[in-house]
Amino acid sequence: MATIKKLGHELVSEKHADVVVLNTCTVKYSTEQKILHKIKRLGEKGIEVIVCGCMPEVQLEEIIQHNPDAHVLGVNSISRIGEVLNFIANPAISSHNTSRQAIHVFSHEPAGFINVPRLRFNSNIHICQLSQGCNNACSYCIVRFVRGPLKSFHPDSIVEDIKQGIAEGCREIWLTSQDNAQYGMDIGISLPKLLERICEIPGDFKIRIGMMNPFSVLPIIEELLDVYENDKIYKLIHLPVQSASNDVLERMNRLHSIEEANQIIKSFRDRFSDLTLFTDIIVGFPGEKDSDFLKTVEWVREYRPEKVNISRYTPRPHTKALEYRNIDSRIVSQRSNELHNVCEEVKIDIRKKMIGWEGKVFISKEAKVKGLMARTASYKPVVIPESCAVAGSFCKVKILDATPGYFIGKIIT
Ligand code: SF4
Known part of the structure; x- marks a missing residue:
């Protein structure tokens, strides 16, 4: 996503998008079927779609069967998304000479996250x-x-x-x-x-x-x-x-x-x-x-x-x-x-x-619910609803209650 923004494009919801980027997973059959259905539906509506992630590496034929116009980026090629966006914007001047409506980009070497621009959902x-x-x-x-x-x-x-x-x-x-x-x-x-x-x-x-x-x-x-x-x-x-x-x-x-x-x-x-x-x-x-x-x-x-x-x-x-x-x-x-x-x-x-436990926690981020999310030394999640502590600091808490997803605590020192 950071690469797309860096190229001057705007990230919007699917409803308002000129191009839909689908990051696919192929581990489970049920997920694969949902994704293929979506690829097909977007094709039927004439919406440009770029399929990236794991699926293109092992299920390229299925992708093409469901939508021959889908553009494809191999698992090691996500940083080359600009090439696909340029092709969509102007196929005539693109470096990809193809008679097809769609391009497929594959690279052998993994780039990983290192040196790839990134956009953090959680800044911490x-x-x-x-x-x-x-x-x-x-x-x-x-x-x-x-x-x-x-x-x-x-x-x-x-x-x-x-x-x-x-x-x-x-x-x-x-x-x-x-x-x-x-x-x-x-x-x-x-x-x-x-x-x-x-x-x-x-x-x-x-x-x-x-x-x-x-x-x-x-x-x-x-x-x-x-x-x-x-x-x-x-x-x-x-x-x-x-x-x-x-x-x-x-x-x-x-x-x-x-x-x-x-x-x-x-x-x-x-x-x-x-x-x-x-x-x-x-x-x-x-x-x-x-x-x-x-x-x-x-x-x-x-x-x-x-x-x-x-x-x-x-x-x-x-x-x-x-x-x-x-x-x-x-x-x-x-x-x-x-x-x-x-x-x-x-x-x-x-x-x-764990209720009644007292000990040191690391304030890791803002909680999704009100307050701060802290972690014990063994990564147990403790939400502190009332606190002026800051992310990145340590403090001592007492656990007062537990919900299915996290503990609720208060700072004691
Ligand atoms: S990624 Fe490797 S270790 Fe993990 S399930 Fe596949 S083969 Fe096994």
Whole structure:
């Protein structure tokens, strides 16, 4: 969006747009269908549309079938959106010589977020992409076909990018990629080494480390635990276990057992007693028996993740799991609902136990509701309705109440 603005265009709502830019996702079947429907509808109305994001890399034919006039930007080409806008404005003088009504732009190398102009929805949060792609081959995953093998960005560029974000006033740094724990495997460095360098950047800021897969954490666990001791890092791990059944994990080609994932969680909890755990679970993977599903439900009750992203399995093109026989969709939806209820019970229980807690929080931003949003050292969200504190500062709070989404607290010192 920042690139579009920089080129002198105005960002308006879809209703008033001359050109609609669709940033697509191909992870789930239901999302893919909604997007294809939209691409078709815009074409029928004669509205110019640019399709970018993941879908063009693996589903170009479907896009063209739904709307032959759609312009397409590959996943590594978003910074070239100006070429497409110029073509739309004046095809005759565009550098793209084509007899078609639409142009397709693809680049091989990922640009990431580094040195790409950006527009922040939240001026206090700097999102830094560490790498693109993945060296694993989970049997259900289409993302690796879109993003290609692991390509880590150079640590110097990452540190510079974060310094820039901090200089612009950001106080929370979110590290993101397909799998943060894989960072550096292709360039002879590791995530803990990178984190050490990021923590050395002067200033009051906090680091939120995004998803890390258990099989990528295992080889770096000791160094990772050591670097997590730094106060700048939130005591939060997002560890997608996907299932608690080893049979299912094997068919998913996840390269870790549930016991190994559990050991990671125990190691973190031994070191950081207030650790927050996020996870992802796929329900209804082909061949998942009732007994497999039960193991996952029991796992949630025992390991008590604070947040669970539940996905109902749907087959994706190009993947190995496409060959497997799907289980009845009614069973998948029953299991998903059941698991959702258990996760909510666990979450409410965790929340209740925090009422009365007192401790230091980091004021991270304005709250969506009235007041300020603060985070405990383990990233638990605390809304402080009445406060004159400023984002980027620390203070001590008492938690007075809990809602499904956040805690309510008051400043005590
Ligand atoms: S770790 Fe697995 S699910 Fe994640 S991007 Fe890699 S192959 Fe896909």
